[in-house]
Amino acid sequence: MGAGWCADLSPGSKRPRLLSSPWRASRALPLHQSPARSRGACRRRQAEALQRQWLSRLAWGPQPEQAAEIQLWLGLFPVSWQQLPDVVLLEQQIATMRQHLGGSFTSLLTAMVLDPALQLSLNGPANHRRNPNENLARELLELFSLGEGHYSERDVREAARALSGYRLTAEHQLVLDPRRHDPGPKTILGRTAAFDGASLAAWLAEQPATARHITNRLWLQRVGTPPPPQRLAALANGWRQQQLSIPWLMQAIEASPEAIACRQQGLRLADPLEVVARSLRLLGSRHPNALAISLRGLSAMGQVPFEPPSVQGWPHISQWLNLRWLQARRRTLQALLADEEVWASAQLPAELPANLTPIPPLGLALPAAPSRATLSALFADPVWQLA
Numbered sequence: 001m002g003a004g005w006c007a008d009l010s011p012g013s014k015r016p017r018l019l020s021s022p023w024r025a026s027r028a029l030p031l032h033q034s035p036a037r038s039r040g041a042c043r044r045r046q047a048e049a050l051q052r053q054w055l056s057r058l059a060w061g062p063q064p065e066q067a068a069e070i071q072l073w074l075g076l077f078p079v080s081w082q083q084l085p086d087v088v089l090l091e092q093q094i095a096t097m098r099q100h101l102g103g104s105f106t107s108l109l110t111a112m113v114l115d116p117a118l119q120l121s122l123n124g125p126a127n128h129r130r131n132p133n134e135n136l137a138r139e140l141l142e143l144f145s146l147g148e149g150h151y152s153e154r155d156v157r158e159a160a161r162a163l164s165g166y167r168l169t170a171e172h173q174l175v176l177d178p179r180r181h182d183p184g185p186k187t188i189l190g191r192t193a194a195f196d197g198a199s200l201a202a203w204l205a206e207q208p209a210t211a212r213h214i215t216n217r218l219w220l221q222r223v224g225t226p227p228p229p230q231r232l233a234a235l236a237n238g239w240r241q242q243q244l245s246i247p248w249l250m251q252a253i254e255a256s257p258e259a260i261a262c263r264q265q266g267l268r269l270a271d272p273l274e275v276v277a278r279s280l281r282l283l284g285s286r287h288p289n290a291l292a293i294s295l296r297g298l299s300a301m302g303q304v305p306f307e308p309p310s311v312q313g314w315p316h317i318s319q320w321l322n323l324r325w326l327q328a329r330r331r332t333l334q335a336l337l338a339d340e341e342v343w344a345s346a347q348l349p350a351e352l353p354a355n356l357t358p359i360p361p362l363g364l365a366l367p368a369a370p371s372r373a374t375l376s377a378l379f380a381d382p383v384w385q386l387a
Contacts, residue, residue: 051304072222075221078312093116099111113201122136129165134157134160137157155188158188165182226317227258263358266386266387269317271314276298283336286345297332337376349370350370352367364377
């Protein structure tokens with residue numbers, strides 16, 4: 001595969017050296033030049049460094065709102081670092097998503113279909129014209145575009161032909177190898193053409209089912225209740241009229257009466273990453289212990305960055321209502337406050353404002369002066385878990 005690099009995380013160092021780019025892990029030895037027995041440990045250190053960087057990005061920025069939106073799309077196009085030979089491929093996926101946030105879903109879907117990380121995670125490079133692999137094609141139709149029930153098995157087979165022939169270069173670029181690609185005509189959703197990855201993605205993005213399915217998936221992540229059918233249809237139709245503009249859809253969902261009511265009533269249980277990031281932001285400590293405690297806690301909560309449980313991404317809404325996961329949330333936040341070095345390095349606001357939570361906490365009156373006791377009460381309050 002590619003010439004990955006092992007992060008310089010020697011046992012004596014307190015934390016990894018971070019480069020100026022928020023997406024790049026530190027570099028030392030090329031991964032392919034490392035002894036075979038150490039490659040697994042090297043990849044894990046790379047992943048841990050990226051996870052710390054990403055949690056820092058979500059908590060302290062710059063542009064934490066942008067990072068949160070990227071995290072949303074990472075849930076729709078999920079890739080685990082464990083599926084990849086080098087975490088640099090995840091860094092590339094993040095950068096690609098960031099480039100397309102202000103554009104159309106057509107462009108984003110095309111970029112994801114041709115994204116090395118997503119391709120590798122779904123066996124894309126194993127798809128040869130003489131031996132088609134349908135894994136990427138099936139997930140592309142079911143999860144990333146049309147949704148279940150809106151395609152046939154023949155569409156899957158033909159889409160697999162369209163996606164055949166891609167391979168990864170030593171420079172971590174995805175290229176179409178004519179010797180491996182099936183150049184013949186394919187009939188997909190009633191249209192016959194010499195589809196490849198890009199033209200297939202563009203064709204899928206044109207389908208009304210894609211607009212409905214992606215709108216529904218985004219709604220479930222952002223709103224605390226399932227979308228009413230009429231609202232879903234109106235948003236999907238409006239999105240198509242706006243050429244699948246991502247900013248338009250995100251704003252339309254947030255401005256919907258249902259989303260406003262959910263925020264006002266505190267009906268959405270926040271994802272673990274949301275809760276941990278805003279807790280770190282409020283606490284204001286950037287001590288390495290804060291990140292270490294948080295990442296251990298996120299593992300117990302069910303949402304470690306870049307470790308989605310399946311190609312469907314992470315749970316959402318009521319799926320987070322698991323007693324073990326909910327207890328882990330409370331334990332982790334209290335562990336942050338109990339760590340003396342984290343507390344000593346905390347940079348608390350002058351006041352805990354009344355608008356800190358969507359609805360008033362049950363066991364704490366806001367506004368309040370910040371202290372270990374008030375933060376402990378806030379972090380233990382069920383309302384702190386709401387978005």
